[in-house]
Amino acid sequence: MVKITVTLGKRSYPIAIASGLFGDPTAFVPLKTGDQAMLVTNQTLAPLYLDSLRVTLELSGVKVDQIILPDGEQYKSLVVLEQVFSALLEKSHGRDTTLIALGGGVIGDLTGFAAACYLRGVRFIQAPTTLLAQVDSSVGGKTAVNHPLGKNMIGAFYQPISVVIDLNCLQTLPMREFISGLAEVIKYGITLDFRFFVWLENNIDALLARDVTALSCCIRWCCELKADVVSTDEREENGRRALLNFGHTYGHAIEVKMGYGVWLHGEAIAVGMLMAAETARLLGCFAEADVERIRKLLSSARLPIHRPAEMTAGSYLTYMKRDKKVLVGERRLILPTAIGRAEIRSRISNDIVLTAIRACSKSS
Known part of the structure; x- marks a missing residue:
């Protein structure tokens, strides 16, 4: 144990x-x-x-x-x-x-x-x-x-x-539910631990096959990362724990707009993480090659990489205004600066956010 x-x-x-x-x-x-x-x-x-x-x-x-x-x-x-x-x-x-x-x-x-x-x-x-x-x-x-x-x-x-x-x-977990969970696993690699991201790139097939050794290693690694973050910032007071909300501002908009349960949480967060990565790229703080690396890992994990066709880019903004990370009316986003590192950014124009959302459509 x-x-x-x-x-x-x-x-x-x-x-x-x-x-x-x-x-x-x-x-x-x-x-x-x-x-x-x-x-x-x-x-x-x-x-x-x-x-x-x-x-x-x-x-x-x-x-x-x-x-x-x-x-x-x-x-x-x-x-x-x-x-x-x-x-x-x-x-x-x-x-x-x-x-x-x-x-x-x-x-x-x-x-x-x-x-x-x-x-x-x-x-x-x-x-x-x-x-x-x-x-x-x-x-x-x-x-x-x-x-x-x-x-x-x-x-x-x-x-x-x-x-x-x-x-x-x-x-006994249905495959769709299992894959949904992989989005939160990948989140840890993108925001906190480059070594874990590389491990996931090399072991994603073993995880999809539900290899017990790979699963045990993966879950332990994630829990250690989460425990460390919670121990240092239990209530998101110094900003470190907020990093674990990477992709959630965009993803929650999908869940609410589409109707709870239509898109599973991890499915929505996968697309949300890609939107956040695109936002960081447009701001010049994240390399295009790293966006593609994230897209490839999400795709290898069989997670969605395109936003719902039923949602317009503009429809995201309404729900993003109600995000729990909004302070004094200012939208704050968790954005990667490199694989394994992320930060909180605010004062990002709607034009950049909308462009990032549109970049995750099937037609883009």
């Missing part, structure tokens, strides 16, 4: 990575005999993992209740959040309860936000089942639900007490 620590003083917590962890009660420490827990999952994952994880917890003496939510990004909402609160109240869960998020980014974000709000804060554990959640959304304490006018606009920074990553989950 690989263990990584997210260092946040008294709120530090471990990330455990290995195959078969959902069958290992020691992976869910500090849960112990007599503790109460609420398993939160969705209709797709419940038949795959719910019973086995419940048995694991009950064998260690934990009292387990469960709630099964509908599956899909469109259900990451205040309406569904209220269902979680109702289940907790109906089963008389107190402040000593622990919520366990068994699922991908939607379940993880929603369960974490429920934990942050219920009785003004209860413990929760992330048990991510998708590649995207394992490498990114389960680590760092960003919790939220969506609003029809913007993605992740209602939420809180609230850290889990542990993250339990069972690599076996990736073998």
